[in-house]
Amino acid sequence: MLTRAEHRAARAGGIAALAVIGLALALPIIVLVSYGLSSDAGTSQGSYLYRITRFTLLQAGLSSLLSVVFAVPLARALARRPVFPGRRWLIILFTLPLGLPPLVAALGLIEIWGRNGVANTALGYLGAQTPFSIYGLGGILLAHVFFNLPLATRLILPGLERLPREYWKTAANLGMGGFSLFRLVEWPAMRGSIAGAAGLVFMLCATSFTLVLVLGGGPRATTLEVAIYQALRFDFDPGRAVLLSTIQIVLTLTIMAGLKLVSAPADPGNTKGGSAHRPDVRGGVHAIADAALILLAVIFVAAPMLAVIGAGLVADLPRLLSDAIFWRATATSLGIGIASAVLALLLSSLMVRARHSANAPTSAPAPRRLSGLRLLSAMWGAAGSLTLLVPPVVLGAGWFLMLGGGAGQLVAPLTAIVTINALMALPFVMRVIEPAYNTAMARNSQLALSLGITGINRIRQIDLKAMLLPLATGFAFALALSLGDLGAIALFGSDRIITLPWLLYQKLGSYRTTDAAGLALLLGIATMVLIFIADRLGNRGGTQQP
Structure with missing residues (x-):
């Protein structure tokens, strides 16, 4: 519970945060619209716009299809084998691509699938004449499957693991197996998760930038972003940029509207609990097939990361670490990352506190006031997703x-970068701190009121201490996202x-791949350490992870 003064302060803070987010989103959009109204690019570049849009949808659709098609049998194999040596480490491995900077992953994929990479070298030994090209549509699809296969698997797997044991017992009594078991038991459990996973992967691929920039391979493989x-950086064609x-x-x-339609609540079924004996879990050839599938997935996901480590260790790391430009880039990345993480935490905290206040009014309000509070609560809840x-x-x-263009300026472009990174981290940070804040308020609010601790004293003495771990988790996630962006x-x-990402991209563009590998290793280690810290803090604090 909050006092009336705390309610007013919480809602005022939430409105201020909403205004900052709205301004940060509205100003660039207004500028884009104003440029668009004075441009005739739409009439002169219709075929170009159609081609770019078609390729964006094509690569996103194919990436989603491939990710889900491979994730379904992998999730089924993992569900059939709930216990085997290293399963916990496999799940941890599948979380790493989610926090790996796309530029680092792209370099690892080039080391494996590039013209002189491990895969093409092996194909050469087998007699293949034409090597696989990592650049173009094939490379984009490969990179997107690398990132999204683990994600889709993690989204589909819980639906199978939640199936009650009675389902499997009934299936065994009826003699079900093979396709019948999949069609009548597993598919209904996975259907909603598959649709949601496919929609999410499609959105991630449709808005993919770094992977397409590095692996696109030319005008024929270019997405909207x-x-x-290219329209602004190379051609400075604002009209075309606005239309795109x-x-x-x-x-x-x-896509976001479609995701709302396909998302379906999980059906846990009626169960007495206990372990499940599945009729399709057998040894011999079946166990070997599952093991082979899981092993292939491990190799596919782990190989690029191991390639980054191997190539980075070969690089001249002492020379890179003694280079002044490396430390300049590191200082700039840390400064931007810390500033954006603090801003994301501040905006998220204000909106979470305001939303809690709106959902717990001081007294029975008038219907009009209650409608206003509900609208504000919905706006605060949607503000994070709105940035997507x-x-x-x-x-x-x-x-x-x-x-x-920001030419000759320093403070204004840095402010823009910090603001954009903070907005992009907002959905993840809010998802971390909101459940923790609601739990802390449920535990401590009555005690704080009974002791007469209110206002800033309550925030300093009770709320901040209770929220220290969730805030640290959100900060680490936001910092990791900014460092790799x-x-x-x-x-x-x-x-x-x-x-650091810009310096790494410059090294790749100038074909200084050895230096790029060293930078990728250092950047990858930094972001993975932050993700690991965030995960550990989140587990200790019991917060919901992004």
């Missing part, structure tokens, strides 16, 4: 045009503003 970057941004926003909005509607490159395009810096990167 990369085309926006508009198409990207409409596309993202449509406008991808970083689209936001950056608006800020880029607003700042006139290339989308915001791509438009503003220059000799004056250099981050």
